[in-house]
Amino acid sequence: MRDTDRAHSSVGDTEVVLEARGLVKDYRRARAVDGVGITVHAGERVALLGPNGAGKTTTLFMILGVVAPDEGSVEILGRSLERHRSRAAEQVGFAAGYLPLTERMRVREYLRMFGQIYGLVDPTAQIEAGLERFRISHLAGAMGTELSSGQRTLVGIVRATLHRPRLLVLDEPTASLDPDVAMRVRTGLREISEEEGTALLVTSHDMSEVGRLCERVVFLSQGRVVADGTPEQVARDHGSGDLEGVFLPARGAPRGDRRPTDGPPDMSTTANVEPTTPVLLAGPAASWLRMRAIAPSRLRPDS
Amino acid sequence: MLLFGSIAAYVGTGDASGGRQASGYLLAGIILWHVIYQSQIAVSTGLLEETWTRNILNVMVTPVREVEYVGGVALFGMVKLAIGVSVMTISALAFFSFDVSELGIGLVPIGAVLLVVGWAISFFVMGLVLRFGSGAEALAWGVMFVVMPLSGVFYPIDALPGVLQPVAKVLPTTPAFEALRGLVDGDPLDWGLLAWSAAGAVALVALSAAFLVRMLAVFRRRGYITRYT
Numbered sequence: 001m002r003d004t005d006r007a008h009s010s011v012g013d014t015e016v017v018l019e020a021r022g023l024v025k026d027y028r029r030a031r032a033v034d035g036v037g038i039t040v041h042a043g044e045r046v047a048l049l050g051p052n053g054a055g056k057t058t059t060l061f062m063i064l065g066v067v068a069p070d071e072g073s074v075e076i077l078g079r080s081l082e083r084h085r086s087r088a089a090e091q092v093g094f095a096a097g098y099l100p101l102t103e104r105m106r107v108r109e110y111l112r113m114f115g116q117i118y119g120l121v122d123p124t125a126q127i128e129a130g131l132e133r134f135r136i137s138h139l140a141g142a143m144g145t146e147l148s149s150g151q152r153t154l155v156g157i158v159r160a161t162l163h164r165p166r167l168l169v170l171d172e173p174t175a176s177l178d179p180d181v182a183m184r185v186r187t188g189l190r191e192i193s194e195e196e197g198t199a200l201l202v203t204s205h206d207m208s209e210v211g212r213l214c215e216r217v218v219f220l221s222q223g224r225v226v227a228d229g230t231p232e233q234v235a236r237d238h239g240s241g242d243l244e245g246v247f248l249p250a251r252g253a254p255r256g257d258r259r260p261t262d263g264p265p266d267m268s269t270t271a272n273v274e275p276t277t278p279v280l281l282a283g284p285a286a287s288w289l290r291m292r293a294i295a296p297s298r299l300r301p302d303s
Numbered sequence: 304m305l306l307f308g309s310i311a312a313y314v315g316t317g318d319a320s321g322g323r324q325a326s327g328y329l330l331a332g333i334i335l336w337h338v339i340y341q342s343q344i345a346v347s348t349g350l351l352e353e354t355w356t357r358n359i360l361n362v363m364v365t366p367v368r369e370v371e372y373v374g375g376v377a378l379f380g381m382v383k384l385a386i387g388v389s390v391m392t393i394s395a396l397a398f399f400s401f402d403v404s405e406l407g408i409g410l411v412p413i414g415a416v417l418l419v420v421g422w423a424i425s426f427f428v429m430g431l432v433l434r435f436g437s438g439a440e441a442l443a444w445g446v447m448f449v450v451m452p453l454s455g456v457f458y459p460i461d462a463l464p465g466v467l468q469p470v471a472k473v474l475p476t477t478p479a480f481e482a483l484r485g486l487v488d489g490d491p492l493d494w495g496l497l498a499w500s501a502a503g504a505v506a507l508v509a510l511s512a513a514f515l516v517r518m519l520a521v522f523r524r525r526g527y528i529t530r531y532t
Contacts, residue, residue, distance in 0.1 A: 027526060061528060066363045068523040088364040098532055100357050117365050 004280040005079065014041040015077070016276045017091075017167045017199040018063065022072035025058050025223075032058045034223035035072070038201075042166065045193050045200040047210040047231075049243070050220035056203045059220065060171055061199070064094055077166060090118065093160035096171035097153045107131075107155055111162060118163035130158035133188045157185060161192055168192065170202045174209055182206075186213045207243035217243065308334040308399040331403040332456040334391050335483055338414045339476065340447050341387050342421030345380025346373065347443040348429040353414050354432065357531045369519060373429075377422055386416070409482070409492030416479050416497065419504040424450065426511035430518035442464040468521050475503025 018040040025033040033055040040046050048056050061067035063074055074081040076088035102110050106128060115123025131137040134154050139147065147155065160168060168189070174182035174276055185207065192198050204210050208216045210231060212218060217234045219227035227234045235242050312325035353359040363373065395401040403410065424446060431439035453460075453467060454476035460468055471477050478496040485493050522528070 025526070032526075057529075057532075058526065061526065064364045066360060066523065066528045067526045068520070070524075084367045086368050089364060092364070094364045096532075098357075099361055102356070102358070114365070117367060119366075 014043060014164065014197075015041050016040070016075075017044075017077055018201065019075040019078075020059075020063055020280065021074075023059060023062050023069045023074070023281040025055070025062060025067065025070035026070050032223055033062070033069075036220065036223070036225055037072075038063075038225070039216055040167065040201055042199055042201045043193055043197040044216060045190070046202070046212045046218060047214035048201060048203045048218050048220065049207075049210065053222075055223040056220055057171060058223075060201070060203065064092065064169060065089060081148045090163070091166040093163065093165035094170075095153070095156040095160035095166045095168075095172065095173055097149070097156075097175040098171075099148065101144040101152050101155060105144060106140070107142050107144070108140045108149070110155070111159055114159045115162045120163060123162055123272050126162045126164075127158070130161055134158055135184060150178065150181055153177060154181070154185070157188070161198075164196055165198060167199045167201065170200065172203055172205065174204070174206065174236055182209065189213060210243055308395060308401070311401075312399055324488065327401070328457050328484055329401060330395050330399060331406060331483055331487050332480060334388065334395060335410070335414060335417060335480070336451065337388055337391055338384065339417040339421040339424075339450075341384040342380055342418045343425045343428070343447060344443065346376050346385050346422055346425035347432075349376030349380065350429045350432060351440060351443060354437070354531055359531045362530065365493075367515075370371075373426075373515075381418075405503040406483075406486040407492070411484050412492070412497055412501075413479050413483050415530055416500045416504050417424050418474065419501075419508055421477050423504065423507040423511040426508070426515040430511070433515075433518045433522040433527065436527065450474065450476060453475075453477070454480055459484070473503075475500045475507055478503075481511050 006072065016039055018038065020036065020038045023033050023036040024031070032251075036055065036059050038048075038059075039044070041125070048059065048188055050056050058067060062069045062072075063081075065074070065081045079088040079091075081088050101107075104114075105113070111127045111130070112123055115126060119229050120126060128137070128142070131140055134157060135156050136158070139151060139155065142151075144152070153173065157170070157173060160170075160221050171191075173189075177185060189200060189202075190213065193200055200214070202210070202214060215230060217227065217229065217231050218225055219234055229237070230242050235245060238245055307329050311329035314325045314329065350359075353362055392403050395403060425443075428439070428442050428446060431442055453463070453471045454474055455463070456476075459481070460471040460477055463471055469489060478500040482493045482496040482500070485491075485496075
C-alpha cells in the first residue's frame with residue numbers, strides 16, 4: 001500500500017472537515033491558483049507547502065472565505081462557504097504571524113472579545129486553558145503594545161483555538177518564534193489535534209517543522225497540487241531524502257505531478273532552466289536562482 | 304461650534320431682525336450638520352481603522368456578518384454622535400445663549416433623517432475604500448465638504464450659483480435643512496419637506512448599501528485583502 005493510501009485510509013472513515021474542489025484564482029498578471037483540490041478530515045494535520053508564489057496563501061484565503069475563487073468550491077463540514085460563510089466560519093480558526101493584535105487592549109480583554117465573537121458567552125475558562133497550554137499565562141494582563149512579535153503570534157494562536165474550531169488554519173505559525181517556543185507551539189497544536197479532533201492546515205517554510213507536526217503534505221507549485229502524501233512519500237517521489245529537497249527541484253517535478261494539461265514548455269520554469277544553470281553557481285546564488293526558477297513571479301494582486 | 308457661533312454672533316450684531324435670523328440659521332445649522340457629519344465619519348472611520356491597523360483580515364475570517372459589522376459600527380458611532388451633539392448643544396447655550404431645544408420636537412425627525420443620510424454617505428465611502436484602498440481615504444472627510452454647501456445648511460439654496468441649484472435640489476439633505484430654517488423662523492415643522500427628505504434618504508441608503516455590497520464582492524474577487532496583510 002502506498003504511503004498516500006495509508007495516510008488517507010487512516011482518516012477515511014472520519015468526518016470531512018474541509019472539502020475544496022477545483023479552486024482557480026486569476027489575478028491580473030497571472031493565474032495564482034490552478035485547480036487546487038484539498039480534502040481534510042477531522043484530526044488530520046496537513047501541511048500546505050510550496051515556494052513563494054506557489055499559491056499557498058491565496059488558497060488559504062479562499063478556504064477562509066476572504067478571497068472568492070473564480071472557479072471551484074469550498075465546503076466546511078458540508079456547508080458551502082459561498083452560501084453560508086458565517087456558519088462555516090464558526091468552525092474555523094485562523095492564525096498567522098502577520099495578523100495584528102489590538103494594541104489598546106490587554107491580552108485577556110482581546111481574547112474575551114474574540115471568544116464572544118465566536119459565541120462564547122463567558123470564555124474565561126477557555127482563555128485560561130489556552131494561555132496555559134502555550135505557557136503564556138503571565139501575559140494575560142499585558143497590553144498588546146507590550147508584546148514581542150513572537151508573543152503576539154502565540155496570543156494569536158490561543159485566540160484562534162478558543163472556540164475549539166474543527167479546522168485550524170495556520171499561515172506560517174512559527175515564522176517569528178525562537179526554536180524552543182516553536183516547539184511549544186508544535187506540541188500545543190498536536191495536543192489540540194489529538195485531544196479535540198481539530199484538523200490542522202498549516203503553511204510553513206520550515207521543513208523540519210512540517211515533518212514533526214504534520215502527517216500529510218500537499219505540495220503546490222505554480223498554483224497546482226504537484227504532490228500529496230506523507231512527508232516521506234513526497235520527499236521520496238521527489239528523489240530526495242527529506243522535504244528540504246523538494247524545494248530544490250534539481251530533478252524536475254515530483255513523480256506525483258498531477259498537472260491536468262501538458263501545455264507548451266514554459267521557459268521560466270525549473271525544468272527548463274535548471275539544466276542550464278552552471279554547476280559552479282554555489283551557495284546563495286544557486287539557491288536564489290532555483291527559487292526564482294520554481295517561483296518565477298509573485299502572484300499578489302496590486303502589491 | 305466656536306467658529307460658527309462667533310460668526311453668528313458677529314452677524315447678529317448687524318441688521319436687527321435679519322442678523323438674528325441668520326445667526327439662528329448658523330447655530331442650528333452647525334449643530335444639525337454635526338449629526339450627519341459625525342454619523343458619516345464614525346462609520347467610515349470604523350472600516351478605515353481596520354485597514355490602518357491591518358485588522359481587516361482578523362475581522363473577515365470571523366463569523367461576523369457584514370450587516371452585523373456595519374450595524375455595530377453605526378451603533379458605536381451613535382454613542383460618539385450623542386456625546387458630540389451634546390457638547391455642541393451645551394457650548395451653544397453657554398457661549399452664545401442659543402438654546403437649540405427651543406426649536407421644538409421637530410428637531411428629532413430632522414436629525415433622524417440626517418443621521419440616515421450620514422450612514423448612506425459612509426456606505427459609499429466604505430465601498431470606495433474597499434475598491435481603491437488608501438487612495439480613497441480622503442473622501443471620508445472631504446466628501447462632506449462638498450455636500451455641505453450644496454445642502455443649504457446655513458442659507459436657502461436660492462443663494463447658490465444657478466448652475467448648482469439643480470444638484471442641491473436632489474440632495475435629501477436640502478429639504479431637511481430647509482425644514483430646520485422654518486423652525487428657526489418660528490414656523491411649525493414642514494412635514495412635506497421632511498417626507499421628501501426621508502424618501503430621498505431611504506433611496507440613498509438603498510443605493511449606497513447596494514454599492515457597498517458590490518464593492519465587497521469586488522474586494523473578495525480581486526483579492527484586495529493582500530493590501531492589508
